[in-house]
Amino acid sequence: MVSPDRLVIATRASRLALWQANHIRDRLLDLYPDCDVELLDMTTRGDQILDRTLSKVGGKGLFVKELETALLDGRAHLAVHSLKDVPVDLGPPFALAAITSREDPFDALVANDYARLEDLPDGAVVGTSSLRREAQLRERFPRLRVQPLRGNLDTRLAKLDRGEYAAIILAAAGLRRLGLADRIRAVLPAEHSLPAAGQGALGIEIMDDRADVRAWLAPLACERSTLCTLAEREVSRALGGSCQVPLAAYARESDGRLEIQALVAEPDGSRVLRAAARGPSARAEALGAEVAQALLAQGADAILARLLAAPGSP
Secondary structure, eight states: OOOOOEOOOOEEHHHHHHHHHHHHHHHHHOOOOTTTTEEHHHHHHHOOOOSSHHHHHTTTGGTTTHHHHHHHTTSSSSEEEGGGSSSSTTTTTEEEEEOOOOOOSSSSEEEOOOOOOSSSSSSEEEEEHHHOOOOOOOOOOSEEEEEOOOOOOHHHHHHHHHSSEEEEEEHHHHHTTTTTTGGEEEEEOOTTTOOOOOOOEEEEEETTTTTTHHHHHGOOHHHHHHHHHHOOOOHHHHTOOOOSSEEEEEEEEEETTTOOOOEEETTSSSEEEEEEEEEEEEGGGHHHHHHHHHHHHHHHHHHHHHHSTTTTOO
């Protein structure tokens, strides 16, 4: 295989996104030391709209559209995303070329005065950007007030430090990647806050017809992370998952076996449906589909239909 002479990585301009893009850049330079690897940093519509929740303005796909434009017009060869932000219906002319080794996939409690969610007083304000997190918080802690939290990681932490929130819930992976692990007061286990599909992994997007770029990126892929996240994303695909729906999926793989858990919930936490499946890792996507069908059999279709038809849905 001929090594690349030049590769351009499209990335969002936030500090976390730039860390992720530079991480991929460094890995590519390790593989191809003579290659000129550049970053093309861009501000996406998802970064610009900060006064409304993602579920009301079009979902996480807002974080990838501008980067895909750079792929389409040839300004970039690849785009680096947090995999949980990549729409599950991604298809031609785009493709996911590689899913990298996963960081911590769980949610984290960040607070200045409280070590656990259980320690927060009645009526304390907890910030989150996610309906998935909100529904699970409301189910376990109906006495707390959950309020929307938008902005990049630094903005969210600043809002906490100004006292606008008693605590906030963030992805542990982003905090660890930026050297902010000391801000984590507690990592929330899956039984308390089931993660989003793909959380903690990076997805590298390319044009589907660029077989050369796909081959250059192949060494970056992690087999275990790929199996787990493909199973998780299949749950979202089968259920038409989006930011409008509190939907979670998390898979673990070991010794050729994969276990996946998933849930669909009412945003207020009044009803949370859960399902799980286990089987050979080679059936990862089939196991994801099996869990999705189990949720539908419990009545997830009624929750999904109502939320997707709600006024204000994009």
